[in-house]
Amino acid sequence: ESGVPLIKTGALTTCTHLPYAPFQSKDSSGKVVGFDVALIDLVATKLGVTQEIVDTPFEGIKSGSDLNSGKCDVAAAGMTITDERKKVLDFSDPYFDATQALAVLTGSPVKTLEELVGKRLGVQGGTTGEDYIKKQVAEKKLDIEVVSYKDLAALQQALATNQVVAAVNDLPVWNEYIKANPGKVTVAAGFDTGEQYGFAVKKGNTALLKTVNEVLAAARTDGTYDKIYATWIGD
Ligand code: GLN
Known part of the structure; x- marks a missing residue:
């Protein structure tokens, strides 16, 4: 039990906007893959659940409405951290420039x-x-x-x-x-x-935000971030 409240039992539900390769896109089998997907998979693993991805218009993501309405726990959409968006979302530490x-x-x-x-x-x-x-x-x-x-x-x-x-x-x-x-x-x-990209959670969801930031920091320290970067972005 991680103690992090999730909208669906056993899942970390991610809102994204497809396609946005190399951050998120469908592979030939229809599975959503990419840089953001791989990083959020680490968060899901840490929480002991599986990531489930919801494809939704970018407007609903950046306006906070998808997170506020409980459509997803986290937004991962190659989304730039901006002052305007910070008013309606809580962003993780930056994960990409x-x-x-x-x-x-x-x-x-x-x-x-x-x-x-x-x-x-x-x-x-x-x-x-x-x-x-x-x-x-x-x-x-x-x-x-x-x-x-x-x-x-x-x-x-x-x-x-x-x-x-x-x-x-x-x-x-x-x-x-x-x-x-x-x-x-x-x-x-x-x-x-x-610009810097950040993952977003519903305003005030400090438990999940803390986990996301811990997972990002650990991935940067142990080389996982670099591996994911090499796989999806290259050099
Ligand atoms: N980084 C850009 C933004 O946040 C584009 C994101 C996207 O289209 N998924 O506006």
């Missing part, structure tokens, strides 16, 4: 946001990438048509089929896409947003 990146089809001459004036730029709705781009476009008064897609798959599909000239998302996600689809897409520019 990320930046934003501008991807184009290989061979495209575009290297900067400025070169997208008069063109369409794709982003993923509700993400820090969308926020960053909308802010840049407004501040620099760039006449770019920013198009928001409902998930990463739709965004990548839009880029692949020329519905947008470029697309912004977290750098590791583009690196993974390039690994899976060699030669198709190139990272044209990076934006050093200094």
Whole structure:
């Protein structure tokens, strides 16, 4: 008995938003796998239960509504820790550093946001990438048509089929896409947003948050974190 209250007996229920490889995506057998999944599996093991993953829109995750309504115990979704989200969620210690990146089809001459004036730029709705781009476009008064897609798959599909000239998302996600689809897409520019991912629990769920942080710290100390990193992210 861990003493950590869980919404379902014998399970640690995780809310995520698919697909977000390499952090969470379905493998060829339909099983959800990835960097976040592997880390939360460690938490489940520590609690003596099995992780059960629920796929749900990112909006419900970042707004806290999924955790508050008892849909899941923990959110693991490549989610950046932000001050706004901290008002409605309690975040674990950071477990991953990320930046934003501008991807184009290989061979495209575009290297900067400025070169997208008069063109369409794709982003993923509700993400820090969308926020960053909308802010840049407004501040620099760039006449770019920013198009928001409902998930990463739709965004990548839009880029692949020329519905947008470029697309912004977290750098590791583009690196993974390039690994899976060699030669198709190139990272044209990076934006050093200094983001850090955190796992989230319902506000006030200190028992679970403490366990998550203990498991993360132990994994960093004993080399498990590095192994998981090498498996899902590479070097
Ligand atoms: N890291 C980004 C954010 O938190 C994207 C997360 C995601 O799409 N799963 O907004």
